[in-house]
Amino acid sequence: MxxxxxxxxxxxxxxxxxxxxxxxxxxxxxxxxxxxxxxxxxxxxxxxxxxxxxxxxxxxxxxxxxxxxxxxxxxxxxxxxxxxxxxxxRPPYNIVLRDDKSYPYLRISYSEKFPRLTIVRRVKQKGDFYFGPITPVDKLRTLVKLLKSSFKIIQKNDSQCQGSDRACIYYQMGKCTAPCIGAISRDKYLKLIDEIREILTNPSKIKKKLKSEIDRCVEELNFEKAIELRDKLKAIELLENKQTVSEIDEDFCDVVAFAEKDGIVCVYVMSVRFSNITGGRSFFFYQAHIDDEFIESFLTQYYLVSSQVIPDVIITDGLKDTNTLSKAISTLKNVQVIVPKKGKRRKLLEMALKNAKLNLDIHLNQFSENIRILSKLKERFGLLKMPHAIDIADISHINFENVVGGVVRYSISGFDKQMYRRYKLESKYESEAMEEMLSRHKKLLIRSSLKLPDILLVDGGVIQVKAAKRIFPEIIVLGIAKEKKDGLSKRSLGDVADKIYSEEGIIEIDEDLLKFFQKLRDEAHRFAVSYHRKKRKEYVLMSALDRIEFIGPKRKKALFEKFGNIDRLREADIDEIASVKGISRRIAEIIKEKLNEGG
Incomplete structure (x- = not known):
């Protein structure tokens, strides 16, 4: 309702x-x-x-x-x-978990008939077992190599292993048990995989068992078996590899700490595996506030929505009640959510908090100039909060042919290339083209659950600003263009001054903000013009091909995909043109002749 x-x-x-x-x-x-x-x-x-x-x-x-x-x-x-x-x-105002790093995990591919060990940087496949993150990746590679050689598990995926009546070279080298040809039953092979998983999740128990078995094999002079067991023991010792930090006494836990400063929140997730700090990752949220709702929302999305590896213990701070969250995450795996008040776990939390504060300070210092200019924008235009997203729009054309546009985004961390968007437009007039592009852009943002900008800057004056405002009535829309008088650019000593426009006309800003807006406009202009040049080359090529007999839509498309523009097609020899699917040598000769006639 x-x-x-x-x-x-x-x-x-x-x-x-x-x-x-x-x-x-x-x-x-x-x-x-x-x-x-x-x-x-x-x-x-x-x-x-x-x-x-x-x-x-x-x-x-x-x-x-x-x-x-x-x-x-x-x-x-x-x-x-x-x-x-x-x-x-994926609503735009809910927490978006994005950081600029990927971390290595060990994956057991239970989704395959014969599971294998691989190193991955994304937790994707449901049903597979992921262990990590483990850094540096060289350590993880050594671990995987040790486990593969010790347990002789398969090296190839299902499609490579199945459908053959002969074992591959790995079996002949003694590095694989070859379940693909029945040299070992699938059930016995899966027991090997489960033993690897046991080593990863309960190494101390397996270590004791292996040492006992090694001693027995030595007594029985079964040195070959003892060597195999010794290699498995090496894998466990590599995992344990105790760090010098005495406070660490956890086998499989995450420590999640929160720090806040100047309206920016840093969440630091520290991974502890077998008394080792194996990795840490930071997430930054703007205009957020640390309270129960935020902490619970982050942890829920981190473990339930983004499907991160769930440890046995999650240590965090700030939650008054951990029962609901523990029960929710335990629908996937039993886990303890703990808010420690003292002891070793509290010291671990303080270590994570120290890293959260450090990363937040680095983040603020790294982008201090961007934050300064965005804060200045907030004051100048009376915004309730510092703008965290500015979209800049520009239209490009020559005599209203091949009209295209581009929208780029600027955020606290600078230009966000992931948010750049290009548009091929039908409208033939700039204000209509601007309205068409921004209408499509807004729908795209909403459909993709991406946040709308706080400020929109368009390349143009009052007319373009009004067109943009019709699409984005809820935000500040500004324009940047040369000052005009009597419909012409006003020039003084050969210079043309940029001015900033609102719906009412020119508004006054200081030189600092003007230079900032010029930087934004120049990037949007570069982006739109590069797209226009590309489309113009496509148009020239297509127009040239339209004048040649025997060249229908399919051949035209094939030639375009091969050469991309008219210059490259002109430079190509007949054999190269004839190599395109659907183009015979005779047609290639005709194409070459017609293009040369056209100059």
Whole structure:
């Protein structure tokens, strides 16, 4: 049931007090945020009090229109439903777990008929076993090599191993048990794999057993078997490899710490495997606030939504109640969520917190100039929060032929290349083209659950700004263009000054902000022009081919895919043209002749 709560605050009385999930939607019925609450009414009431809102919620409420609620029986059911809905819809205001690193994991591919060991950097395949992360990767490679040689497991995937009546070279070298040809039954092979998993998850138990077996083999003079067992023992010792930090006394745990400064939150996840700190990764969130809701949301999405490896123990801080979260994660694997007050686990948490603060300081220092200029924008335009995303739009054409456009994004970390988008446009006039492009761009952002920009800058004056504002009425839209007088660019001593425009006309800004806007405009212009040049070359090639007999759509497409532009096709010899599928030597000669005639 949809309730227009953000239009009529009195409707809060209609919200029940039971546990459940709430879905906040925009005016266009797009999902903005999904949350869970012990009491839906109390939680949603907090969104209606401006004095209680942090910058994140202020931004969310500004776009919000209505809310849908789903009542469930318990907090646990609410948490599980919330994680499933977030996984399905990925709303723009929910936590997005992105960092700039990938970490190496050891993977046992139970999804294959004959599981193998591989090193991967993404946890993807359901049903497979992942162990890690383990850094440096050289250590992981050594571990995998030791395990493969000790247990003689297969080296190839299912498609390479099946369908052959002969074993491969690895079997002949004594490095594989060859379950693919029945040299060992699949059940016995899977027991080998389970033994590897046991070494990874319970090394101390296996270590004791192996030492006993080695002693027995030596007594029986079975040295060959003793050597095999010794190699397995080496793998365990490589895993243990005790660090000098005396506080570490955990076999398989994650330590999650949170630090906050200047409206930016750093979450640091420290991985501990067999008394080793094997890796740490940082996540940064802007205009976030560390509270129970944020911590629980992060941990739920990290382990349930993004399918990270779940350890036996999660050590964290700030949660008043860990039972609901423990039960939710335990739907996949039994885990303890602990908030330690003292002892070795508390010292581990303090170590992670120290790293969270350090990484946050490095992040702030690295982008201090960007933060300074974005803070200046906030003050100049009276924004409630520092803008974290600026989209810059530009249209490119020659005499309104091959009209294209590009949108680039600037964030705290600089230009975000992952958010650059190109558009081929149908409109023939700049204002219409701008409106067409931004309409498509906004739909793309919403459809992809990407956050809308806080500020939009267009290459153009009042007309383009008004066109853009029709598409983005909810945000500040600015334009940058040469000052004009009587419809012509105003020139003074040969210079043309850039001016910043709003819907009303030219607005005054200082030189610092002007240079910043010029930098943004120049990047958007470069991006759009490069796309226009590419499209123009395609157009010239296609136009040239249209004038040649025997060249239909299929041959035209094949030639374009091979050569890309008219210059490369002109430079190609007849044999190269004839190598294209569907082009005979005779047709290649005709193409060459016609292109030479055309100059």
């Amino acid at each position: 949809k309730i227009d709560l953000f239009k009529d605050h009195n409707l809060i009385k209609e919200i029940p007090t039971q546990s459940g999930v709430y879905i906040i939607k925009s005016e266009d019925d797009e999902i903005l945020y999904i949350g869970k609450a012990k009491s839906l009414r109390d939680r949603l009431k907090s969104y209606l009090k401006p004095s209680d809102l942090d910058m994140f919620k202020i931004s969310l409420v500004r776009e919000a229109s209505s809310v849908e609620i789903i009542v469930v029986n318990s907090e646990l059911e609410a948490l599980l439903l919330e994680s499933n809905l977030i996984k399905e819809y």
